[in-house]
Amino acid sequence: MATVKHxxxxxxxxxxxxxxxxxxISDGKLTKEEVKAAYKDLGYQxxxxxxxxxxxxxxDMNDPDFLxxxxxxxxxxxxxxxxxxxxxxxxILLAKEPDNLWCPARFSRWFPVDPEIDNKICYGDLTPKYDIDSINELIATANEKGFLVMYxxxxxxxxVYPDYAPLKGLWGMELRNTECCMLGYDENNFRVYKDLLKxxxxxxxxxxxxxxYPRSLGKSWIMLGASALNYKSVITALENGDFYMSCGPEITGLYVEDNALKVTCSDAQRVNLEAYGRFSKVVLAQDEPLREAAFPLENFIAHSDGDPNAFLYITVTAQDGSYATTCPYYLKDLLV
Ligand SMILES: [Zn+2]
Ligand SMILES: [Zn+2]
Incomplete structure (x- = not known):
């Protein structure tokens, strides 16, 4: 029987x-209670x-089904x-412990904030400027202080490229941001994602x-494979990349079997494999929507020559153009 590596x-x-x-609390239109209720109604946890x-x-807003x-x-x-x-x-600085209220500096605000909220924030003494060294120092310090850092x-x-390519210490980046898309920006950042990986x-x-604004509710998300709905398990799964992002399709399986990367998904128009080199492949739907695709890995493995930065990832695109993209996987992740 063939070995399967999920x-x-x-x-x-x-x-x-x-x-x-x-x-x-800042410049959103809904109260925190309204935001939570809206996401809960949409099936978020x-x-x-x-x-x-x-x-x-x-x-204090947690409940057994919502974190x-x-x-x-x-x-x-x-x-x-x-x-x-x-x-x-x-x-975004995402705290690995719920009560970590460190903030790198007193950044200026364009809205009033309750002094009681402000007094609980533990301000650092950084003075970040708009240059790569300063931003990288901020990211490194945030990592030391116990945060996942998101661009x-x-x-x-x-x-543009010189602003983001030298960033170090990022945990994640927004491949898609709904609000920016709603404003008219093409905030589908495939090129930036690949550039950062490269x-x-x-x-x-x-x-x-x-x-x-409520118009942006529930249109881009991640699906996280955590072992339980508690802070520690969720942070561990986020740190490990145990998730995929989506604005529509579902990815139900991603595994290596018989020297091929196999994908199962909700109805798709195409499934793409993207990689660090010239290994891209696409499987297109014919008469019926795709529910699975398989990509042989022989060339990727043979030509990567043990390169620890040899990555690949999958994008599943539905008929309506919505897509789901996986985290990057490296040669070592793929060898069964
Ligand atoms: Zn922003
Ligand atoms: Zn924002």
Whole structure:
């Protein structure tokens, strides 16, 4: 019997998560209670309220079927802020412990914040500037302080290759951000994802809503294969890349068998394998939608020559153009 190596965790339940959203504590339109209720109604189990420059432990909103993560979205702008022309880094710090309320600096806010909330924040003494060394120092410090670091919406931020390719220490990046798409930006960042991987970073692709307005609710997410719905298990699964992102399709299986990478999924128009070199392949639906695809790995394995940065990932695209993308997998992950 052929050996099967699963790349997605074999757990009883996958949890649906949005790791980037706002409420009336910053510039979102819904209260935190309304945001939680809306996501719960849409079948989510995990939510991170990432109000701008304001980190809060929302554990008091947990219930047996719903987990709140602690996080904050910070911004480092390139110059005196001009909303039309300035570049900016928007970065989410996702706390590995719910009560970690460290924030790198007192960033300015454009909305009032309750002093009681502000007094609980543990401000660091960094003075981040818009240059790579300064941002990388911030990311390294955030990692030391116990955060997963996520790079947000590079398209809306006006950023190009030199702004993102040298970033180090990122855990994830927004492959898709709903709110930016709703505003008219092509915030489907496949090229940025691949560029970061090619630069030698093991960075995971995320779908988030960045919900400010209800129109952005429930349109981009991740499906997380955690062993249980508690903070520790969820953070472990996030750290390990035990998830895929989606704005539509479901990936029901991803495994290596008989020297091929096999994918099973909801109805798809095409399934793509993307990789670090010139190994891309596509399987297209013929008369019926695809529910599975298989990609032989012989060439990838033979030509990667033991390269530890040899990666590949899968994108499943539905008839309506919505897609699901996996985390990157490396040669060592694929050898049975
Ligand atoms: Zn942002
Ligand atoms: Zn945001």
């Amino acid at each position: 790349l997605l965790p074999q757990v009883p339940q996958y949890f649906k998560a949005n790791l980037h959203t706002h409420c009336t 995990i939510l991170c309220l990432t109000d701008h420059n304001t980190i809060i432990d929302h554990s 709140m993560l602690t996080g904050v979205e910070i911004n480092i702008n390139s110059q005196e802020w001009n909303r039309y022309t300035s570049k900016t880094y928007h970065i 947000n919406h590079p398209t809306w931020s006006g950023q 630069a030698g970073n093991r960075v995971f692709p995320l779908g988030t809503d960045d919900m400010h």
